[in-house]
Amino acid sequence: MTIPTLLRRASATALILALPSLALAQQGAAPAAPAAQPAAPAPGPDAVVAKVNGQPITGADLALAAEDPALSLPGVDEAAKQNLLIDYMVDLKVGAQAAEAAKVGDSPEFKRKLAYFRDKLLLDDYLERETKKSVTPEAAKALYDQTVKSMKPEEEVRARHILVENEDEAKKIAARVKGGEDFAKIAAEVSKDPGSKTEGGDLGFFTKDRMVKPFADAAFKLSPGQVSDPVKTQFGWHVLRVEEKRTKPVPTFDEMKEQIDQYLTRKAQQDTIIKLREAAKVERTGATPAAPAATPPAGETKKP
Incomplete structure (x- = not known):
């Protein structure tokens, strides 16, 4: 269930106040015992965990507060989390009672x-x-x-590539690879693509529409094991080698x-x-601002 923004603001304030105390408590805590103690069960919905000026705070109240994203406490053990939630609910009740006394709710x-x-x-x-x-x-x-x-069945290709800045460099790399040098090793040494060079230029499997057209056209024309001539895209010059082809699973x-x-x-x-809207009687009054008239896109004339 969504928690109102009104409460989220209060929750964030409570966390700002509560977390430093938790951090200090953790810093001063003794080393953990070798055998972890089982966590205490969460209080039942009707169990009263605290009272504020006679007004009870129940386990159901804590469960509701725990749903607030602002009170998410990753890495905090359950017992500490329960104590923080109780502190938060105490602060909430104290503040709400003060607001009631000041007749804030009457405005x-x-x-x-x-x-x-x-x-x-x-x-x-x-x-x-x-x-x-x-x-x-x-x-x-x-x-x-x-x-x-x-x-529909789609063909996928798994390919490696080496990206460089100019055609001459790409031609030299293509000659090296075609001459028998290890493609993955050259990619790791010279490729300008940081996302694939550490993987030996491996791009994994991809469909044709996932890559820019010149690259995709070259990759899907090659057979497994073949190396391309240099291919130019907006990113630079590429040398490709197709590893596998398959129908996308x-x-x-x-x-x-x-x-x-x-x-x-x-x-x-x-x-x-x-x-619900179709079944409802919705009436917009004259106080509603009129929608602006549609303006034709630049370069187009409005039809009569």
Whole structure:
């Protein structure tokens, strides 16, 4: 569930205050015992972990605070994290009680903010609930099967290259390679491509559309083991050697699952909003600013 920005600002402040204390405590801590002690279980939702002027803080409150991205504490053990969350909730309650006493919540501006964040939280939870109906294992598998079925076979090439600044240098390198010298060794010595020279110029497998046209044309014309003549691109001059050719393998369901779930989630949320808007009576008042008139692109005349 999304945490309102209003609370995130407070969370960030609490972390600024809490983390130095944690760092000092860790610096002064004794060396860890050889056998790690099992972490204490998190308090139950109804367990009262602290009280502020008689107002309880429960395990459910801590669980909600732990969902706040601003309170993410990687590398902090669970016990220390629980203590930080309790400290944060104490600060939150103290501040909220002071704000209540000062009647901050009675101002029209505060009420507008509260209404906005209530609507946002309601929408977030509603979309989450509705999305679960669409993002199912069956829907994911059906989308995977449909996607794989529509994929056309694509040829891939695995090639090495050496990048230099001028044609003369490229011709000398091509002659060396064709004369029997080790391509990977020459690439490591002279290539200007920092991303591949440490790998002996190896670019891995790629489809034709992944590379600039002169490079791709040269690579896909070669047979495995062949070395190209110098090829010019906007990056410089290249000498290529094709290592392998194959039909691009179809990705497995596990490899695509995350993308599929993200697509199904976005689509379900979008479909839900569209359906709700279609069923709603929406009236824009005269107070709404008019949209600016479309301006034709430069060089084009507007049709009558």
